[in-house]
Amino acid sequence: MKLLLVTTSYPESNEGEAAAGFFVKDFADALHAENNEVEVVAPARNSLYTNESGVGVRRFAVPRLPLSLLRPSSPGHWPAVVRTLAGGYRAVEHSCAEQRPHHILALWALPSGAWAARAGRRLNIPYSTWALGSDIWSLGRIPVIRTILGSVLRGASHSFADGFALALDVERLSGRACGFLPSSRFFPCKARNRWRVQEPCRLAYLGRWHPNKGVDILLDSLNMLEKEAWSRIEGIRICGGGPLREAVHEAGARLAGMGRPVEIGGFLNRDQAVELFEWADYVLLPSRIESIPVVFSDAMAAGCPVVAMPVGDLPRLVQEHEVGILSESVTPQGFAVALERALAMSTDRFRGNIAHVARLFDVRSAAVQFMECLKKPSSGK
Incomplete structure (x- = not known):
């Protein structure tokens, strides 16, 4: 299956600044390992297309990173917000027109979900959303943005959230079913041999x-x-x-x-x-x-x-x-x-x-779970 992942965070240079982005990279790699063609659209300092271990990565330039620090409520951030939104729309639509994916997964509900929804409507491509707490508990408190968020969630074929309580909040906001999908990354630790008893x-x-x-x-x-x-x-x-x-x-x-x-x-x-x-x-x-x-x-x-x-x-x-x-x-x-x-x-x-x-909380298991969900009918109540 051809999959397009649309995300607001993906590792570019300083990987330590993008823990969530590295989770997305590991998730993309896990999907690719399940014999899917995977492309990622993500913001970056400069526009660039690369092939990273079989996963295509289309980066589009934005004025500021990370996007999580942009505040729509601050007038001083509006120029950067507008340019970022426009750049995201263009990059996602270009990727969809060129690659013709079978499905789009938006990480996270906003703004990625809005980009996926617009491209999906224009090109008749289904999309799913994966919500974070910041989507629902922060952006969801702003009246106008809450309306946009609800529309994006309702238009999705499948909705996911990276928490149990969060999934229930997504359901209340959208009126549709939302599944729990854990966000985790590949974390190659040795077997622990230190179990503290009395030592400092x-x-x-x-x-x-x-x-x-x-x-x-x-x-x-x-x-x-x-x-x-x-x-x-x-x-x-x-x-x-x-x-x-x-x-x-x-x-x-x-x-x-x-x-x-x-x-x-x-x-x-x-x-x-x-x-x-x-x-x-x-x-x-x-x-x-x-x-x-x-x-x-x-x-x-x-x-x-x-x-x-x-x-x-x-x-x-x-x-x-x-x-x-x-x-x-x-x-x-x-x-x-x-x-x-x-x-x-x-x-x-x-x-x-x-x-x-x-x-x-294994990223490979999450990728398999996501693919199994795509085989089922669209979520709803």
């Missing part, structure tokens, strides 16, 4: 430094830990980048100046991320808003339990599957208490459960 603990955070991801909550919670808790910590590595960069570096420097073993690092490529999670005893997920982050499946692949906020699907995954510690509230105080609980217990107790969940 290693903690890791990897992700965007954005209010939604709660890195500021994490840093505030670290300031609340007592001396006894710090005596159980060997090191904390906070890696990533984003709009809170200055605040993160300042807070990290203050903690380090107090003698706390806190290290601040930048974005990590895949191999570096694997090394970080193989080093860690716990992966930290202090998000304010979340569905199921890719870093959760990374942690499971690395055999590493998590300390997480009670948002999105994390309570269901962390508590029901027992793969870590859940904060009781989305506050620095709540997360500090969760950290203290994690520091007081052995990670060996999570071993079998993590292995089970890791099998559920």
